[in-house]
Amino acid sequence: MKNLQDYLDSHELSEMHPASIVKILKTLSDDELTQAIKLVPKDLLGDVALALPDRLFDDVVESLSVDELSHAVRELESDDQAAFMLELGEVDVDKASEVFESLHEDDQEEIIKLHNYDEDEAGSHMQFELFTAFKDEIVQDVIKRFARLRKENEVENVQNLFITNKDNKLEYAVGLDDLLIFDFSKTVIENIEASDESFEPIKAIDTQDIKEVVHIFEEFDLSVLAIVNAYGVLLGRITSDDMYDIINEHATEQMYHLAGLDDEAEEDDEILPAGKKRATWLAFNLITAIAASLVIGLFSTTLESMVALAILMPIVASMGGNAGTQSLTVVVRQLALGDISQGDAMRIIKKEVIISLINGILFAIIIGIIAAVWFDKGMLGVVIGLSMIINLFMAGFFGASVPLFLKKMDIDPAIGSTVILTTVTDVVGFFSFLGLATYILL
């Protein structure tokens, strides 16, 4: 506890940003953490807990009472409330339901609404806290209302005033930088009509795929986006800090999928769920490897008569796997970033095949010479060279076309593509090498 005392002596927690408190907490041992968490100001506790890694969040919420948790949740904005309750439910269902019961009815309703959205839907990431006005309100009055909302901590981090009609349909979005130079004595709509700027709101629908929303943020350089329902009624907003998390999560998901990992199972920091999901992937890979072995088995007579083939054969398969993974990774990533579209398919496949083929020829020459010298047998060099060219050609072709095909079939190109690709490069690698050896050398 000495460390902790030092921190308290040198820091005034109540004046700190939650992120700064988190930084200190992360350096503490588990025991210190559960004691230190009691010292965090109550109105920051929710933000602090949410910013901790999952493992520490679990420790923290277990050490807090229902009352303390309830207070922490009440201080959060709606999207964070929903996220907090979701995580809490995963740690301790009973505690979560007690905390939920203790919340204000409005908060409960909002949490339920957000939890009803699928994780992939824009709605699940929005917050309900908004700064809105009608177009015939005097700007001065709108700003007075805003001052009150700010004082009551009802809205934070506001960048836009959303103008809705009487049915709550979104009509305009006014950046605060525009609002600031409006004539405060006039109505909103008088100001809008007097300005050269366009106040047409950029918006997304609550059920829209969050991946599309990310692209809207990126393309339009937004820091906030209005979320409406299918009828155009303003529901909430998504802000730039959500984007950072979502962009990171999507990239992690993709990287993990390519390596045969499940991002949600890995997040947990528990061994069993992660291990199970990894085993599923390894099982697929085992089938692939056995298929490759069956191909090798076809040539057992050839192998028996020339042990050099057994020694060299993994080289062709390995180079094919690596070259294929290169093509695959580029295509999967560029598809995700929207840098290549379906219309580009032929161009992309052609490019990948050419690169693979050039490298195939290059490494065919190198390994051909090495094999010929190593085993003092010129034709062995020809065999391994030819099979290298064939396998790298196939690696480039399948590395590019498998993800493009999966995408066309509306399947996540990161998930299944690696196992399909390595099946191809293993089977083609062994078959071409041993087949050519049988034909040419025996």
Add this chain to the structure above:
Amino acid sequence: MKNLQDYLDSHELSEMHPASIVKILKTLSDDELTQAIKLVPKDLLGDVALALPDRLFDDVVESLSVDELSHAVRELESDDQAAFMLELGEVDVDKASEVFESLHEDDQEEIIKLHNYDEDEAGSHMQFELFTAFKDEIVQDVIKRFARLRKENEVENVQNLFITNKDNKLEYAVGLDDLLIFDFSKTVIENIEASDESFEPIKAIDTQDIKEVVHIFEEFDLSVLAIVNAYGVLLGRITSDDMYDIINEHATEQMYHLAGLDDEAEEDDEILPAGKKRATWLAFNLITAIAASLVIGLFSTTLESMVALAILMPIVASMGGNAGTQSLTVVVRQLALGDISQGDAMRIIKKEVIISLINGILFAIIIGIIAAVWFDKGMLGVVIGLSMIINLFMAGFFGASVPLFLKKMDIDPAIGSTVILTTVTDVVGFFSFLGLATYILL
């Protein structure tokens, strides 16, 4: 050109957001594009060109005159000017230098300043356009100045008023949502002192690593960050839209490094640079594969006496490679996201080893039974099972410890780790399997 005409009939380009224009341009053929680009309003041309994929940017700038390009650049904000000139220089150095000469001296200076930063430094991503004031200015006057700046298009997308002292050192940052509810008749500092809020600015230093800046944005949920020099003098700002690009780029970089790709070479859409970088990686992989073959060669007598070993041996190496890649990917990604720190090393290695070991035992049993039945030889099953356990244990251990070690040595853990790992899993896989077979079966 029929398509193009259709677009023009149905869209009013001058009223559109650059992102919407880009969406249309992307659907056009190359010929149509170079004609359509002439129809883009001059003040949007720079933004539109920058938002196009590199390949199309090249087509566009080649079809434009120096005058047109110069006009396009002048309309951009400083960070975009710097980015545009950099890209233009890559396409056509002479044209770039003519355009540069045609720019206003201030613009030239700013571009040079930004180009002087390394890409990894925060400074290279900032823009100089700021909304600043001194603390003893009356708020009303500050807003009047802001209205003028906005009218002249000098500042866009403003979210903060930065308060500096006479030496231009940053003292406070006032969000526009706070500014809006200030008493306009008083000075800035009077308002700040009357408020409960903290106006202490969150800032980064221009030479700071951009990866640290990303973490600041993520942790503090920022949409804009002030950039100061080492003496605290305000230089510029970085905004959330830069973050989206940077987060995406870093994820791409990492994914590409893991697969043996160079992100910059791949961006170019040219075959030669990408192919060369890929060949370097494949050359490393070839050395690894040859090392594995040398290991196999140690056991040529064993292989000659039992062809089943040649048929089965790729299975052990392949499973090890896959299990190792799983551990490696998790550790590399979580290091990048800041979810694990150096202090966690033992916990992470332990976790990865346990998962790999459990899966090793599981797949040892499965492949053991398959091998024993396939070749009707019980002890062959024991041999492959044991070597599976050994190799998956090593895969978990090296998959976790290699990136942790590289990180500790201050080397990017994504770059070298895959090749080190597969060397281990190939060599251990073949050595343990063939070694055990020699010892047990012969």
